[in-house]
Amino acid sequence: MEYHELTIGSAIEQITRRKISSFELTSAFLSRIETYEDRIGAFITVDKEKALEQAQKADQEIAAGRISALTGIPIALKDILCTKGIKTTCGSRILENFVPQYDGTVVSKLKNEGAVIIGKTNLDEFAMGSSTENSSYKITKNPWNQEYVPGGSSGGSAAAVAAQFCCASLGTDTGGSIRQPASHCGVVGIKPTYGRVSRFGLVSYASSLDQIGPITRDVRDAAILLNVISGNDKLDSTSAKNPVPDFTKALDQFEKGALKGMRAGIPKEYLSAEGIDPEVEKVFLHAKTLLTDLGVEMREISLPHTEYVVAAYYIIAPCEASSNLARYDGVKYGFRDKSSEDLIEMYKKTKSKGFGLEVQRRIIIGTYALSAGYYDAYYGRATKVRTLITEDFSNAFETCDFILSPVAPAPAFKIGEKTDDPLTMYLTDIFTLSANMAGIPGISVPAGYSSKGLPIGIQMMGRKFDEMSLLRAGYGFEQNIGLSKKFPDLS
Amino acid sequence: MKISKSEVEKIAHLARLEIEDSQKEKMVEQLGNILQYIDKLKDANIDGVRLSSGAAIMNNVLREDVVEASPGPCVTLANAPDRDDDFYVVPRVVK
Structure with a gap:
């Protein structure tokens, strides 16, 4: 196996056994980035020297026998996570030269465990988008076919993992921004429970929905990263005090037949949703059959307020964005x-030149919905609908352990196909938004391909703070799905 | 609900945005379509439903009020677009 194909798990093993050094591993990724990055456009910043410096430092630690959970492992970060001394743009002109003076909590945690930060990945500006076409810097291409979008908003993070530019990456998910690009790029992505991971140093888009999570080559890697980044943080008062289980341990003790007796809920509203692509449906049904064969019991469930999810989300998120x-x-x-020369004019010109159109659109929707006379009709109503959506899930989880669904209604679309029609773009988020609205965890696991060879994932959503069930079900699924092709061919 | 050009201009002013003339028509149309779709929420039965501010933990988060060192103006002002010593410089406010 080539160095750049290594998972975090196997890279750690090889580093620990001194088969490879972090310097060699990091160099292998950097050389791939040098060769293929022009075609993919996954990164906004790659600091080669800093990365190699960190790798050398990691090798010294290894030589001294001090090996932590991620010592020497190259990881990419969505460019909305603050990194001390490395510019953090959020894909926006307005933060073009912004160099954070501190590390976000997840970044400190990765560094404390010895990770090598290889670069900062492209995104839709301030994470607002589903295709990574809204970045002010570049359009990221899908590594499986460069005429298609990688999904978004963590499109750079997902493409970087799929193109083997790093072992893994972190993304953020406000309405599907980890799970959807993971599905489109054929990698694993998990949005943890709201509060599981500290948001300190994550530049805010919609504070009640944002969550940081791993994008990885396999489910076990997601568990490794989740172990590192989870936990209460005094710098984020919304981070939860719930104990963090050892997510990898349960997978390492995984035995054949381990999924037997688990109950999966299939929301009847999802399959009757308009515009679901037959190829996505086919992959979903195949996944359902496989899980049934593995002993998972399938139950039809109902999430009756599904039809209001997109509308409620596109009030709540823009309202929070307009304030943030x-x-x-x-x-x-x-x-x-x-x-x-005038202060108000300076504000206006700064914002209008600094923000792209999608960001301006959402600020205007949010300002409108929060303005006098409209607040109750829009924001107030949307938050009540949010309560109903949350209750739908609580009811559903009385009869099932996780909910199985597609991630996106269709495989990745062509670059430029939906840029003129924001509403159509919003509607593609239908299956992922609910998890953010209800604050529950969701995972996307590769499950098949379209006839054009584009990856299609499946989603599992779980109870609050029960990422473990999702990892176990995802792991069991991944062991048995037998996908024909793990990596896109870039050469 | 449709939104008019003058409403969009008013809201943009409140948000301190200045939409380019060439983008205005398109913006008004797109916002109108989005708001029309969002009107769907009017069909939801929300009688007696409580507001939810999100999934955050509902109990208060308290801590001791302990004095910690401040990073100081060098760090705080490091990204200032315009500064004079330890102050941000802005266009004249009072005329």
Whole structure:
């Protein structure tokens, strides 16, 4: 196996047994980035020297026998996670030269475990989008076919893992932004329970929905990263105090027949959803059969408020965004338009030149929905619908252990296909938004391919703080699905 | 619900945005379509349903009020687009 194909799990093993050094591993990824990055566009920043420096430091630690959970493992970070001394743009012109003065909690945790930060990945501006076409810097291409989008908003993070530019990456998920690109790029992505992972140092889009999570080559790697990044943090008052189980342990003790007796719920509203692609349906039904063969009991469940999910989300998220993004006023950090003599004009010119159109659109929707006279009709109503959606899930989990569904209604679409029609783009989020609205965890696991050879994943959603069931079911599924092709061919 | 051009201009002003003339028509149309779709929420029966502010833990998060060192102006102002010593410089506010 080539170095760049290694999972975190196998790389750790080889590093521990001194078969390879972190320097060799990091160099292998950097050389792939040098060769193929122009075609994929996964990164906004790659700091080769810093990465190799960290790798050398890791090798010294290994030589001294000090090996932590991720010593020497190259990991990429979505460019919305603050990294001390490395610019963090959020895919926006407004933060073009922003260099954080501190590390986000997840970044400190990765560094404490010895990880090598190989670069910062491309995203839809401020994580607003489902295709990574809204970045102010570049369009990321799907490594499986470069005419197609990688999904989004963590499209750079998913493409970087699929293109073998790193062992794994971190993304963020506000409405599907980890799970959907993972599905489109043929990798594993998990959105943890709201509160499982500290959001300190994650640049806010919609604070009640945002969550950081791993994007990896396999389910066990997701468990390894989740072990590192989870836990309460005094710097994020919304991070939960719930104990963090050892996510890898349960997988290492996994035995044949381990899924026997688990109950999967199939939401009847999802399969009757409009616009579900027959190829996605086929992959989903195949996954359902496989899980049944593995002993999982299938039950039809109902999530009766599914038809309101997209509408409620596209009120709540823009409302929170309009408030969160008010801070980019050209005063304390980021871009400032220096042509204006007047303060209000300076604000306006700074924001209008600094933000792209999708961000401006969402700020306007949010401002509108929160303005006097509309608040109750829009925001108030949407938060009540959110309560109903959450209750749908609580009821469903009385009869099942996880919910099985497609990730996206169709495989990746062509670049440019939906850019003029934001509403159609929003509707593609139908299966992923609910997990954010209800605060529950969701995982996307590769499950098949379209006739054009584009990957298609399946989603499992679980009870709050029960990522373990998703990892176990995902692991069992992954061991048995027998996909024909693990990596896209870039050469 | 449709939204008019003048409403969009008013909201943009409140949000301190300035939409380019060339983008305005398209923006008004796209926002109108989105708002029309969102009107779907009016069909949901929300009688007696409580508001939810999100999935966050519902109990209060308290801690001791302990004094910690501040990073200081060098760090705080490191990304300032315009500064004078330890102050942010902005266009004149009072005229």
